[in-house]
Amino acid sequence: MKNLKIIGIAMVLAIAILxxxxxxGGPGGGGGGGDGSRxxxxxxxxxRTYYLISSHQAHTYFAxxxxxxxxxxxxxxxxxxxxxxxxxxxxxxxxxxxxxxARQPAGIITRMWDNSPLDAIRQARRAxxxxxxxxxxxxxxxEEIGGALTYIGLDNYVCGRDTARELxxxxxxxGSVVLMGNWGASNTDAKRQGVxxxxxxxEPGWQIIGYVDDKAETAAAIEAGKSIINTYGNITGLAIVxxxxxxxxxISQAMEELNVPAGRFVIVVHDREPSTLDYIEKGFIAAxxxxxxxxxxxxxxxxxxxxxxxGLKNIxxxxxxxxxxxxxxxxxxxxxxxxITRDNVQYFKASAMPDIRTSLYNR
Numbered sequence: 001m002k003n004l005k006i007i008g009i010a011m012v013l014a015i016a017i018l019x020x021x022x023x024x025g026g027p028g029g030g031g032g033g034g035d036g037s038r039x040x041x042x043x044x045x046x047x048r049t050y051y052l053i054s055s056h057q058a059h060t061y062f063a064x065x066x067x068x069x070x071x072x073x074x075x076x077x078x079x080x081x082x083x084x085x086x087x088x089x090x091x092x093x094x095x096x097x098x099x100x101x102a103r104q105p106a107g108i109i110t111r112m113w114d115n116s117p118l119d120a121i122r123q124a125r126r127a128x129x130x131x132x133x134x135x136x137x138x139x140x141x142x143e144e145i146g147g148a149l150t151y152i153g154l155d156n157y158v159c160g161r162d163t164a165r166e167l168x169x170x171x172x173x174x175g176s177v178v179l180m181g182n183w184g185a186s187n188t189d190a191k192r193q194g195v196x197x198x199x200x201x202x203e204p205g206w207q208i209i210g211y212v213d214d215k216a217e218t219a220a221a222i223e224a225g226k227s228i229i230n231t232y233g234n235i236t237g238l239a240i241v242x243x244x245x246x247x248x249x250x251i252s253q254a255m256e257e258l259n260v261p262a263g264r265f266v267i268v269v270h271d272r273e274p275s276t277l278d279y280i281e282k283g284f285i286a287a288x289x290x291x292x293x294x295x296x297x298x299x300x301x302x303x304x305x306x307x308x309x310x311g312l313k314n315i316x317x318x319x320x321x322x323x324x325x326x327x328x329x330x331x332x333x334x335x336x337x338x339x340i341t342r343d344n345v346q347y348f349k350a351s352a353m354p355d356i357r358t359s360l361y362n363r
Contacts, residue, residue, distance in 0.1 A: 041076075041309045048106035048308070049079040050301060054135075055093045055113060057363075058086035059216075060273045061245035061293075066363055067353065068294030072301040073360035078106070080301070082363040088216070090116035101127050107304035109297060111135040112145060113185055121146030130307050132300040135293065136187035141331045149307065150329040152296045156187045159337045160194020163241060163268060163289055164203070166339055167195075170286040171239045171266035174205025178228050180251065181243035182216035191243045191270070209235070214242070214250050221250020222257070229258055233265075242269035248276035252284040272340065272348055280345045289337040290348075296335060303329070 052069060056062065066082065073080045083100065085092040090113050097120035100108055107130040110117055115138050124131045125147040137151045138144065145151060167177065179195060181188040192211075199206045212228055214221035221242075228251070232238055240251055248269035255264070262283035269276060269288045279285045306312045318324040340348055 041305055044305070044308055045106070046077070047079070049081060049103070050107045050109065050304065051097075051100045051105050052080065052082045052109045052297065053084045053093060053096045053100060054109075054111045055085050055088050055090050056216075057082055057084050059245065061271050063350070064272065064294045064353075065297050066361075067356060068297040069301070070356040070358050070361045071294075072298050074356065074358045076301060076305055078301070078305070078360065080361050082361070088113075090114050093117055094120040097121065098123060100124075101129055105129060106308055107131065107301075109134055109300045112137045113187070114138065118146045121148055130304050132304060134296040134300055135291070136185070138186055142327055142329075149303065149327065150331060150333055152299050152303075152333045153293075153335055154187070154291045154337060155332070155334045156190035157194040158334070159270075159289065159291070160191035160196075160243070161198040162194075162337050163191065163243070163270070164195045164198035164206075166287050166289060167239060167241055167266070167268045168203055168206075170268060171237070173203055175237040175239050175266075176207050176209045176232070176235050177239040177241055178210040178212060178232055179208060179241050179243065180212045180214050180221075180224055180228065180247050182246075183211070183213045185216065185244070188216075188243050195241060195243075214244065214246055216244045216246050218246050218249055221246040222253050223250075225251040225254025226258060229254055229260060233260070237266075239266040239268070242267070245271035245273050245276075248279060248285050248288055249273055252276075252279035252282075255284060274350050277340065277345050277349055280340060280342055283342070287339045287341045289339050291337060292335050299333070 069080050069082065084096045094117045097108060097110060097117055101124050108124055109132050110121065112133055113136055121131050131148040133145050133148045133151045135153045136156065142148055142150060179192060181192060183189060196208065199208065210228070210232060212224045214224040228240060242248055242251055251267055251269070267285045269285055271288060272290045276285065276288050280288065303312065312328055313321065315328040317326055317328055321328060346352065
């Protein structure tokens with residue numbers, strides 16, 4: 001019930017902003033180039049720049065994030081810069097946030113795989129730079145994430161429970177399952193806990209028989225997949241659940257390399273890597289659950305635009321919100337996971353997605 005209330009608040013807030021704060025056309029609607037001619041908020045600085053700063057910028061998981069930010073850059077006619085390490089390096093991510101603060105950006109989107117960015121987020125807020133955390137966070141309140149305005153993304157624990165439901169949907173109410181993921185990442189660990197709790201509370205016929213770390217890297221995931229098959233592959237009715245974006249590719253490619261036919265195991269994974277979608281079409285993967293990542297990033301820009309315009313900042317919750325120390329935004333704006341199966345996979349393939357090109361987005 002608590003999560004439903006939070007989601008409801010988020011929906012009402014987003015709809016209100018769209019209804020009262022926005023105007024103008026979307027990508028392709030004319031203009032562009034940062035001249036302010038098509039800005040949703042024409043009274044703001046036409047040269048304002050937002051930053052997306054994160055680890056793993058080059059990972060294929062974030063293809064839809066980059067697509068969404070190109071869309072947002074065109075829609076709001078603002079410049080957006082993606083920076084931070086291509087690989088896993090949260091300390092470098094924190095340093096990139098500090099460097100961005102010196103450029104006095106209009107706002108920063110970042111992700112909290114661990115607590116490394118915490119001090120940098122606090123520095124941004126002290127400098128008056130609005131920060132929104134997407135994808136994953138440490139803690140449950142905005143104070144626990146460095147005073148960021150809000151978190152937009154999955155409730156990863158709930159997503160884990162949804163994953164367990166999807167497993168039961170495709171594999172029935174009993175069996176043996178191996179969990180695979182990049183253990184130690186805050187989002188994946190929360191998903192794992194959700195799977196464990198849901199099965200224990202609701203599906204006693206299911207037994208979790210193993211945990212394998214794939215480090216969220218394709219090569220490691222393939223080896224992890226082979227380890228699962230070699231160790232547990234003879235168990236009747238085996239299911240495999242992969243909780244990060246490399247799991248689907250790793251498990252499926254391991255099956256191909258070991259000549260295991262599609263459909264031998266029930267496989268439920270996460271995220272929409274191109275190869276994961278290909279393996280759904282081939283019948284190796286029953287379903288993948290995706291975060292609506294594009295929505296997360298778009299909403300982050302929308303909220304910071306309205307914050308900078310004064311709308312959100314000055315909602316009359318008190319006579320002076322800043323002095324009172326009240327943040328008008330909810331601590332969490334939870335998105336929901338969505339399953340892709342063979343019935344709808346065609347709509348999520350890269351070849352079916354729009355090709356949005358803009359000079360306003362630098363990656």
